[in-house]
Amino acid sequence: MTGVDLKTPPAAWVLAHARVPACLVPALPGPVDAEGLVALDIALEGLRITRLAPAGTLLDAGPRHDLAGRLVLPGLVDLHTHLDKGFIWKRAPNLDGTFDGAVEAVTADRAANWTEDDLRRRFDFALRCAYAHGTVAIRTHLDSDGPRAATAWRVFGEMRETWRGRIALQAVGLIAIDHVRDDAAFATLLNLVREHGGLLGSYTYVTPHLAAGLERLFAAAERHGLGLDLHVDERDRHGNGLDALARMALERRFEGPILAGHCCAMAVKDAHEIDRTLDLVARAGIAVVSLPMCNLYLQDRHAGRTPRWRGVTLLHEMKARGIPVMVASDNTRDPFYAYGDLDLVEVYREAARIAHLDHPHGDWPAIIAREPAAHMGVEAGVLATGTTADLSIFPARSLNEWLSRAPTERLVLRGGLAIDTAVPDYADLDDLMERP
Structure with a gap:
C-alpha cells in the first residue's frame, strides 16, 4: 500500500483500488467478479465516505492511498x-x-x-x-x-x-x-x-x-x-x-x-x-x-x-x-x-x-x-455515500486469500483514522483469575 499516512490523513482523500463484497455496497458503481467482489475507489472526507466509484476513476477527490486490490470490509x-x-x-x-x-x-x-x-x-x-x-x-x-x-x-x-x-x-x-x-x-x-x-x-x-x-x-x-x-x-x-x-x-x-x-x-x-x-x-x-x-x-x-x-x-x-x-x-x-x-x-x-x-x-x-x-437498527455493515468511514483493510486480494490464512493481520479505520489494532494482553486479567 502506498500514499496517505492513515493515522493522520488529510481532510479529503481516496482509498484507491479497493475490493469490497458487492453485497455490502447498496449502490454498485462497477462490475462484480466471480467471487462477488467489486473494485472501488472510496472517497473520504472527515469521518465519512463521500463517494464511491469504479477503481482508478476518482482522480480529483484528493490524495490517493493505493490498496492495490486489497479487500475492504465495513464495520x-x-x-x-x-x-x-x-x-x-x-x-x-x-x-x-x-x-x-x-x-x-x-x-x-x-x-x-x-x-x-x-x-x-x-x-x-x-x-x-x-x-x-x-x-x-x-x-x-x-x-x-x-x-x-x-x-x-x-x-x-x-x-x-x-x-x-x-x-x-x-x-x-x-x-x-x-x-x-x-x-x-x-x-x-x-x-x-x-x-x-x-x-x-x-x-x-x-x-x-x-x-x-x-x-x-x-x-x-x-x-x-x-x-x-x-x-x-x-x-x-x-x-x-x-x-x-x-x-x-x-x-x-x-x-x-x-x-x-x-x-x-x-x-x-x-x-x-x-x-x-x-x-x-x-x-x-x-x-x-x-x-x-x-x-x-x-x-x-x-x-x-x-x-x-x-x-x-x-x-x-x-x-x-x-x-x-x-x-x-x-x-x-x-x-x-x-x-x-x-x-x-x-x-x-x-x-x-x-x-x-x-x-x-x-x-x-x-x-x-x-x-x-x-x-x-444501527448504521453499519455497508459501504455507502454518507456512512461513517469505519473500515477494515486486509492483506488479501480475494475471498479465497482472505479465508486461507488465520485472520490476524488487518488495518482498521474508525471515522477514517487508523486505530491501534493490538489486542489486550491476557495478563491484564491475571489478578481476577487468581480468585477461587
Missing part, C-alpha cells in the same frame, strides 16, 4: 455474545467440555466472583478485543435471574456510555423458559430490560411449560413494545422451540423483531418437519443467528467418542426462504467455549468452512455486517 456487527461470562476460563474451566459442565462452572463462578469490578474489567477487556478487530456494534445476553442480575445490568449501562461512539451496545435479559412462569423471576427480568432499554430473552428447551413461557414473553413484549431474542433448541435434538416460537408469533400477529439463536435441532429433523417449520419461520418474520464455533465445541461431546452431531443450523435452507440469517461470536474463553476473541473475521472464516458458505460466495459476507446491522 462489523456481533449480534449474539455473552460479555458477562467472557474470559473466565482460567479460573472457571469446564473440565469435561460438556454443556452441563459449562452450566455448573458458570453458576459457581457467578456466585463467587461477579462483582461490579470483575464484570466491568472483563466487559472492557472484551470490548477492547472487539474494537481492535473492527467490530462497531455488539448485542450481549445478560444472565438476569438471581441477586447478581442487577449488577450485570448496571455494569452494562456504564459500558454502553463509556464505549458510545466506538461500539454500540445492546443487551438481552436471559432466564430459563421455565423461570418465565415464576412471577418474581419474570418481574426482575422485565424491570431490568425496561430500565436499560433492552430486549426480552430466554433459553428454551424441551419442557411441558414451553408454550406458557413463550406466551408470557410475547404478552410482555406486546405490552411494553419490546423485541424478543431467544436461545432456541440449542442442546436437545428433540427440541421444537423454533416451531412453537413461529406458531405463537403468527397466532398473535406479533409485529416486533424476533431473533432466534442457535436452532441446532433443525439439523437432525426429517425433511417434512424442516419444510413445515421453516415455512412458518419465514411467514413469522423471525431472523436466525447461528453460533457455529460454540455449538461445535459443546454438542455431542462424550469422553473417548468422536462427535456426530455438529450443531450448525440450516443456514442455506433458511436463506433460500428469505429468512434473515447471521453468525456471531457467542461465548469467548468461558466454560461454554474455551476459545474465541470476539473476532468476527474468525467467526466468518470458520462458518464458511463448517456450513459451506462458498462456491459461490455470493452474499454470505452480509451475515457479519449488513444483516446484523439491520436487525440491531
Whole structure:
C-alpha cells in the first residue's frame, strides 16, 4: 500500500483500488467478479465516505492511498455474545467440555466472583478485543435471574456510555423458559430490560411449560413494545422451540423483531418437519443467528467418542426462504467455549468452512455486517455515500486469500483514522483469575 499516512490523513482523500463484497455496497458503481467482489475507489472526507466509484476513476477527490486490490470490509456487527461470562476460563474451566459442565462452572463462578469490578474489567477487556478487530456494534445476553442480575445490568449501562461512539451496545435479559412462569423471576427480568432499554430473552428447551413461557414473553413484549431474542433448541435434538416460537408469533400477529439463536435441532429433523417449520419461520418474520464455533465445541461431546452431531443450523435452507440469517461470536474463553476473541473475521472464516458458505460466495459476507446491522437498527455493515468511514483493510486480494490464512493481520479505520489494532494482553486479567 502506498500514499496517505492513515493515522493522520488529510481532510479529503481516496482509498484507491479497493475490493469490497458487492453485497455490502447498496449502490454498485462497477462490475462484480466471480467471487462477488467489486473494485472501488472510496472517497473520504472527515469521518465519512463521500463517494464511491469504479477503481482508478476518482482522480480529483484528493490524495490517493493505493490498496492495490486489497479487500475492504465495513464495520462489523456481533449480534449474539455473552460479555458477562467472557474470559473466565482460567479460573472457571469446564473440565469435561460438556454443556452441563459449562452450566455448573458458570453458576459457581457467578456466585463467587461477579462483582461490579470483575464484570466491568472483563466487559472492557472484551470490548477492547472487539474494537481492535473492527467490530462497531455488539448485542450481549445478560444472565438476569438471581441477586447478581442487577449488577450485570448496571455494569452494562456504564459500558454502553463509556464505549458510545466506538461500539454500540445492546443487551438481552436471559432466564430459563421455565423461570418465565415464576412471577418474581419474570418481574426482575422485565424491570431490568425496561430500565436499560433492552430486549426480552430466554433459553428454551424441551419442557411441558414451553408454550406458557413463550406466551408470557410475547404478552410482555406486546405490552411494553419490546423485541424478543431467544436461545432456541440449542442442546436437545428433540427440541421444537423454533416451531412453537413461529406458531405463537403468527397466532398473535406479533409485529416486533424476533431473533432466534442457535436452532441446532433443525439439523437432525426429517425433511417434512424442516419444510413445515421453516415455512412458518419465514411467514413469522423471525431472523436466525447461528453460533457455529460454540455449538461445535459443546454438542455431542462424550469422553473417548468422536462427535456426530455438529450443531450448525440450516443456514442455506433458511436463506433460500428469505429468512434473515447471521453468525456471531457467542461465548469467548468461558466454560461454554474455551476459545474465541470476539473476532468476527474468525467467526466468518470458520462458518464458511463448517456450513459451506462458498462456491459461490455470493452474499454470505452480509451475515457479519449488513444483516446484523439491520436487525440491531444501527448504521453499519455497508459501504455507502454518507456512512461513517469505519473500515477494515486486509492483506488479501480475494475471498479465497482472505479465508486461507488465520485472520490476524488487518488495518482498521474508525471515522477514517487508523486505530491501534493490538489486542489486550491476557495478563491484564491475571489478578481476577487468581480468585477461587
